[in-house]
Amino acid sequence: xxxxxxxxxxxxxxxxxxxxxxxxxxxxxxxxxxxxxxxxxxxxxxxxxxxxxxxxxxxxxxxxxxxxxxxxxxxxxxxxxxxxxxxxxxxxxxxxxxxxxxxxxxxxxxxxxxxxxxxxxxxxxxxxxxxxxxxxxxxxxxxxxxxxxxxxxxxxxxxxxxxxxxxxxxxxxxxxxxxxxxxxxxxxxxxxxxxxxxxxxxxxxxxxxxxxxxxxxxxxxxxxxxxxxxxxxxxxxxxxxxxxxxxxxxxxxxxxxxxxxxxxxxxxxxxxxxxxxxxxxxxxxxxxxxxxxxxxxxxxxxxxxxxxxxxxxxxxxxxxxxxxxxxxxxxxxxxxxxxxxxxxxxxxxxxxxxxxxxxxxxxxxxxxxxxxxxxxxxxxxxxxxxxxxxxxxxxxxxxxxxxxxxxxxxxxxxxxxxxxxxxxxxxxxxxxxxxxxxxxxxxxxxxxxxxxxxxxxxxxxxxxxxx
Amino acid sequence: xxxxxxxxxxxxxxxxxxxxxxxxxxxxxxxxxxxxxxxxxxxxxxxxxxxxxxxxxxxxxxxxxxxxxxxxxxxxxxxxxxxxxxxxxxxxxxxxxxxxxxxxxxxxxxxxxxxxxxxxxxxxxxxxxxxxxxxxxxxxxxxxxxxxxxxxxxxxxxxxxxxxxxxxxxxxxxxxxxxxxxxxxxxxxxxxxxxxxxxxxxxxxxxxxxxxxxxxxxxxxxxxxxxxxxxxxxxxxxxxxxxxxxxxxxxxxxxxxxxxxxxxxxxxxxxxxxxxxxxxxxxxxxxxxxxxxxxxxxxxxxxxxxxxxxxxxxxxxxxxxxxxxxxxxxxxxxxxxxxxxxxxxxxxxxxxxxxxxxxxxxxxxxxxxxxxxxxxxxxxxxxxxxxxxxxxxxxxxx
Numbered sequence: 001x002x003x004x005x006x007x008x009x010x011x012x013x014x015x016x017x018x019x020x021x022x023x024x025x026x027x028x029x030x031x032x033x034x035x036x037x038x039x040x041x042x043x044x045x046x047x048x049x050x051x052x053x054x055x056x057x058x059x060x061x062x063x064x065x066x067x068x069x070x071x072x073x074x075x076x077x078x079x080x081x082x083x084x085x086x087x088x089x090x091x092x093x094x095x096x097x098x099x100x101x102x103x104x105x106x107x108x109x110x111x112x113x114x115x116x117x118x119x120x121x122x123x124x125x126x127x128x129x130x131x132x133x134x135x136x137x138x139x140x141x142x143x144x145x146x147x148x149x150x151x152x153x154x155x156x157x158x159x160x161x162x163x164x165x166x167x168x169x170x171x172x173x174x175x176x177x178x179x180x181x182x183x184x185x186x187x188x189x190x191x192x193x194x195x196x197x198x199x200x201x202x203x204x205x206x207x208x209x210x211x212x213x214x215x216x217x218x219x220x221x222x223x224x225x226x227x228x229x230x231x232x233x234x235x236x237x238x239x240x241x242x243x244x245x246x247x248x249x250x251x252x253x254x255x256x257x258x259x260x261x262x263x264x265x266x267x268x269x270x271x272x273x274x275x276x277x278x279x280x281x282x283x284x285x286x287x288x289x290x291x292x293x294x295x296x297x298x299x300x301x302x303x304x305x306x307x308x309x310x311x312x313x314x315x316x317x318x319x320x321x322x323x324x325x326x327x328x329x330x331x332x333x334x335x336x337x338x339x340x341x342x343x344x345x346x347x348x349x350x351x352x353x354x355x356x357x358x359x360x361x362x363x364x365x366x367x368x369x370x371x372x373x374x375x376x377x378x379x380x381x382x383x384x385x386x387x388x389x390x391x392x393x394x395x396x397x398x399x400x401x402x403x404x405x406x407x408x409x410x411x412x413x414x415x416x417x418x419x420x421x422x423x424x425x426x427x428x429x430x431x432x433x434x435x436x437x438x439x440x441x442x443x444x445x446x447x448x449x450x451x452x453x454x455x456x457x458x459x460x461x462x463x464x465x466x467x
Numbered sequence: 468x469x470x471x472x473x474x475x476x477x478x479x480x481x482x483x484x485x486x487x488x489x490x491x492x493x494x495x496x497x498x499x500x501x502x503x504x505x506x507x508x509x510x511x512x513x514x515x516x517x518x519x520x521x522x523x524x525x526x527x528x529x530x531x532x533x534x535x536x537x538x539x540x541x542x543x544x545x546x547x548x549x550x551x552x553x554x555x556x557x558x559x560x561x562x563x564x565x566x567x568x569x570x571x572x573x574x575x576x577x578x579x580x581x582x583x584x585x586x587x588x589x590x591x592x593x594x595x596x597x598x599x600x601x602x603x604x605x606x607x608x609x610x611x612x613x614x615x616x617x618x619x620x621x622x623x624x625x626x627x628x629x630x631x632x633x634x635x636x637x638x639x640x641x642x643x644x645x646x647x648x649x650x651x652x653x654x655x656x657x658x659x660x661x662x663x664x665x666x667x668x669x670x671x672x673x674x675x676x677x678x679x680x681x682x683x684x685x686x687x688x689x690x691x692x693x694x695x696x697x698x699x700x701x702x703x704x705x706x707x708x709x710x711x712x713x714x715x716x717x718x719x720x721x722x723x724x725x726x727x728x729x730x731x732x733x734x735x736x737x738x739x740x741x742x743x744x745x746x747x748x749x750x751x752x753x754x755x756x757x758x759x760x761x762x763x764x765x766x767x768x769x770x771x772x773x774x775x776x777x778x779x780x781x782x783x784x785x786x787x788x789x790x791x792x793x794x795x796x797x798x799x800x801x802x803x804x805x806x807x808x809x810x811x812x813x814x815x816x817x818x819x820x821x822x823x824x825x826x827x828x829x830x831x832x833x834x835x836x837x838x839x840x841x842x843x844x845x846x847x848x849x850x851x852x853x854x855x856x857x858x859x860x861x862x863x864x865x
Contacts, residue, residue: 005547005550006547006550006551006554007546007547007550007551009503010503010506010507010510010550010554011507011510011550013503014503014504014506014507015507017500017503018504021479022472022475022476022479024471024475024478045543046540046543046544047540048537048538048540049538185482185483185485185486185489185492185493185496185497186489186490186492186493186496187492188492188496188500189486189491189492189493189494189495189496189497189499190492190495192495192496192498192499192500193492193495193499195499196499204567208571215639400636400637401637401639402637403636403637404574404635404636404637404638405637407572407574407635407636407637408572408573408574408575410572411571411572412571412572415571432491436490436491436494437491437494438491439491439492439494439495440491440494440495440498440499443495443499444498444499444502447502448563449563449564449567451560452560452561452562452563452564452567453564454551455551455554455557455560455561455564456560456561456564456577457551
């Protein structure tokens with residue numbers, strides 16, 4: 001089920017919240033049980049088969065964490081069990097997500113044409129597998145106590161707010177909240193506001209910008225002009241940010257409405273002053289996962305330079321691959337890895353001395369170009385598109401399609417650019433000071449417009465089906 | 468347990484009460500919860516509709532629940548469609564959307580282009596994969612079962628192709644001509660003579676307004692051109708000339724309300740009157756309501772929003788027009804609303820016209836032909852509606 005649907009907002013959410021809050025606060029376990037049931041319905045909606053995979057994953061990781069813990073209390077290291085759990089989790093992920101990719105690559109390299117049937121990707125599998133791994137690792141490293149109640153492990157993995165598009169919640173961050181969390185109208189309300197704003201980011205901004213990008217994507221490369229290509233990728237740049245951060249906002253907001261506190265996942269990434277800074281602000285839960293469970297175990301930066309560069313490249317190829325089973329995502333990841341290495345070892349100091357407008361321009365140029373490789377699966381086509389952006393093989397600077405895009409898109413793009421900065425929030429706070437109703441009116445207005453788009457059934461893509 | 472829930476609700480209400488007097492977040496909490504509860508209840512209790520006049524399509528009704536449909540995802544899909552289609556105040560919400568689209572500078576809203584010269588032009592619909600084949604086959608079988616009839620198909624072009632020059636810069640609608648060509652070819656093969664008015668429309672569009680600025684229908688002038696083509700195709704001999712009698716000059720049609728674009732040009736609605744002032748005292752009989760009337764025009768509809776309904780009223784499943792025309796010629800007209808403004812012309816030639824709208828007609832059409840002794844059958848649709856409509860095929864296969 002998607003958050004951005006009438007079904008979710010006006011059927012699933014009222015029922016889930018209603019029953020949840022009818023159960024008294026003192027019966028937290030009953031609330032948890034209900035939340036688990038609701039989460040499983042949410043997950044299975046439309047594709048109930050993969051529910052079994054989810055249940056298996058929960059049971060398996062519950063059991064393996066117990067085994068690791070048992071081994072450790074008996075004096076062992078728990079390493080064998082850790083490796084086994086790791087292998088099984090990654091095999092499941094690999095089978096569903098990377099099998100087709102692997103076969104394609106084998107066929108391409110060997111020139112064979114081995115037939116295979118790739119299964120449809122279970123939604124959210126990359127997110128919940130990473131959550132499961134963080135739990136297993138943390139039990140192994142004594143960062144958390146083993147969870148004795150299988151329902152809690154299942155709830156941790158399946159909790160519907162963050163289930164399909166993150167943030168990736170680490171077990172250590174939520175362990176306590178599973179057994180003790182506070183409920184208040186204040187946090188419910190702040191969650192509701194957050195949810196409405198996130199919905200608006202997704203439905204009003206991301207979807208409309210996405211429609212513009214789709215218009216550009218449908219133009220044959222021979223007929224693309226320089227300006228059209230730029231508008232297309234700028235729209236995509238804004239679309240993916242508002243889509244993804246909108247989903248995170250909704251997840252965080254929904255979490256609060258049920259008494260959970262999730263960490264922030266985005267921190268105005270398009271205001272970053274370098275790529276290093278950008279990755280501290282973009283999909284924070286993913287980059288910190290890779291930092292904690294891959295980069296640091298590999299030795300992090302406390303290793304010789306050569307090894308460090310190697311580590312960074314490994315982490316960033318994996319980060320790329322996590323986003324989708326296709327070479328363009330690997331390229332996208334490595335592209336960022338290389339730039340981060342360059343910033344770290346070569347130009348970091350120089351960037352710091354640049355005027356702030358140049359820092360922003362530099363960062364956004366690198367980021368925008370990265371989205372070309374992210375949004376166009378075929379690397380050859382991506383290169384061609386990039387060429388057109390810089391006048392190579394373009395059909396002129398602009399044409400009637402460009403005019404059309406400018407006319408339909410200018411306000412949206414302006415809204416998007418402005419919305420990527422802290423400015424609107426600050427202005428909003430300034431205006432609303434001393435006016436109690438302001439936030440509510442604003443949030444409900446955004447919800448009203450979003451719902452009107454959803455009712456009509458406008459363009460509403462789901463970008464994370466590859467994640 | 469009962470007492471428990473009662474206490475629980477009391478507690479919740481107490482909390483709500485203090486929250487209303489609380490800070491901004493607490494207010495938001497109460498308001499958001501109230502919105503959810505209100506819409507949940509309204510959606511639960513509001514009666515469902517099966518057809519949307521505004522969007523001209525069937526709405527999803529509550530799907531049957533079965534384990535099988537749940538497991539293969541069909542139930543979920545239908546339920547989501549149901550939630551959207553039956554959403555309370557759906558039309559109002561769509562209006563909000565289109566106004567917002569228009570406000571942020573869109574030149575296309577809800578499938579309508581904001582064209583030049585005041586034209587609001589609906590985007591073209593493309594028939595799905597087997598549509599042309601399925602429909603022409605159904606028509607072929609119908610003709611085979613009725614060897615005595617003369618069948619004609621008038622598929623009207625829409626403003627999106629005839630008034631292409633009025634589209635905004637960069638608008639890229641699918642070319643409906645390609646699909647019309649292949650449809651005409653397909654029906655010709657099965658023995659149904661196509662009536663193609665595109666050329667005469669192209670010729671006439673310079674000096675006459677053939678489509679409304681703000682409505683998806685053709686004007687009475689457009690309808691007259693279509694009538695000329697029908698007359699020729701069926702070999703109707705009597706010659707009449709018509710003058711247009713204006714009855715409304717501030718018509719804002721469905722494209723205006725659908726798109727939310729304001730500043731569109733108002734339309735004039737005219738009714739054709741015979742130059743020789745010949746008036747036929749026709750009698751119209753509506754089958755479903757068993758009502759008889761002598762007025763084809765519903766002049767009271769001119770005061771309503773959808774003033775095009777002046778031509779024969781709202782969508783009827785079947786009705787019969789009996790005229791004093793001599794010669795005992797009878798026509799079965801299977802049509803959409805484009806035909807409504809052609810009827811005043813056709814009435815001059817036929818003793819009886821049976822008008823059927825397959826979207827609402829669920830009986831067997833064969834009975835009508837047999838009982839009424841019909842020889843001429845005219846299918847009259849506009850391409851945009853037709854390519855999205857499965858009801859003709861369903862009716863013919865009944």
